[in-house]
Amino acid sequence: MLWRAWRLGFWESIDTTFTAVGPMVCTLQILxxxxxxxxxxxxxxxxxxxxLAQVLGRNHVLLVALIFVPEVYTHWGVALMFFIWGxxxxxxxxxxxxxxxxxTPPQFLQFLRYNAFIILYPIGFAAENVLWYNMxxxxxxxxxxxxxxxxxxxxxxDYYYFVIFWICTTLLVFxxxxxxxxxxxxxxxxKKTN
Numbered sequence: 001m002l003w004r005a006w007r008l009g010f011w012e013s014i015d016t017t018f019t020a021v022g023p024m025v026c027t028l029q030i031l032x033x034x035x036x037x038x039x040x041x042x043x044x045x046x047x048x049x050x051x052l053a054q055v056l057g058r059n060h061v062l063l064v065a066l067i068f069v070p071e072v073y074t075h076w077g078v079a080l081m082f083f084i085w086g087x088x089x090x091x092x093x094x095x096x097x098x099x100x101x102x103x104t105p106p107q108f109l110q111f112l113r114y115n116a117f118i119i120l121y122p123i124g125f126a127a128e129n130v131l132w133y134n135m136x137x138x139x140x141x142x143x144x145x146x147x148x149x150x151x152x153x154x155x156x157x158d159y160y161y162f163v164i165f166w167i168c169t170t171l172l173v174f175x176x177x178x179x180x181x182x183x184x185x186x187x188x189x190x191k192k193t194n
Contacts, residue, residue, distance in 0.1 A: 017082060018066075018073035025082055026067065029059050044096050050177075057170070058085065061128050064145070065163070069138045077130040084124035091116055114185045121181065125174055132167050139163055 032055050038044045039051050061081075066072060091112045098105035105113075138144070145159035 014076050014079045015074040017079040021082060022067075022073070022078075025085070026063060029055075029062050032058065043100060045099060053177075057128075060166070061131060065135055065139065066131060068142075068144050069135045071138055072131060072134050075131060075134055077127045077134065081124060081127035081131065084120050084127060088116070088120050088124070110188075114188050117181050117185075121178060125170075129167060129170070132163060136160065136163060 035044070035046075035051050035055055036048070039046050039048050066078070072078065091109065095105050095109055095113050098109070140160040143158075143160070145157075147155060147157040149156040
């Protein structure tokens with residue numbers, strides 16, 4: 001998937017990235033919900049909170065918003081987001097396989113796991129937020145996922161304002177999450193030296 005995204009998105013045309021790999025990425029993101037169960041069942045040693053946040057965050061931007069705003073499919077942020085997601089999974093999933101099989105992963109893979117986030121996480125976060133910013137006018141104009149009053153259940157919901165709240169929340173949480181990842185990196189490095 002990453003190779004296809006790279007070849008089609010960066011070499012042929014960034015404009016066609018979503019058309020070329022979007023359906024595959026959507027399918028893989030739906031399957032990513034299994035990660036939550038893997039954590040709950042103890043198959044992987046990750047924490048539920050960060051896993052849930054990552055899966056829900058990615059699925060929100062892709063499956064709840066982006067697929068409903070085709071005007072943004074050609075934005076460079078889509079290619080960048082897919083590329084960064086793909087790179088991070090190329091590091092994470094092989095490491096999980098080693099862990100599940102009670103094997104020691106190669107040193108370079110462990111190094112990447114606890115260092116690549118320094119670059120990948122802020123770039124991926126920025127790409128997602130650039131897309132949110134570009135989707136906002138379409139979400140507002142078309143009232144995507146909004147429920148207007150009056151209606152039979154007497155409930156109103158404006159997805160546009162929810163997205164603004166979402167963006168503000170993620171902007172506030174990002175520095176803490178990023179620092180937490182540095183703390184995990186530091187703990188992992190201390191374990192190696194002992």
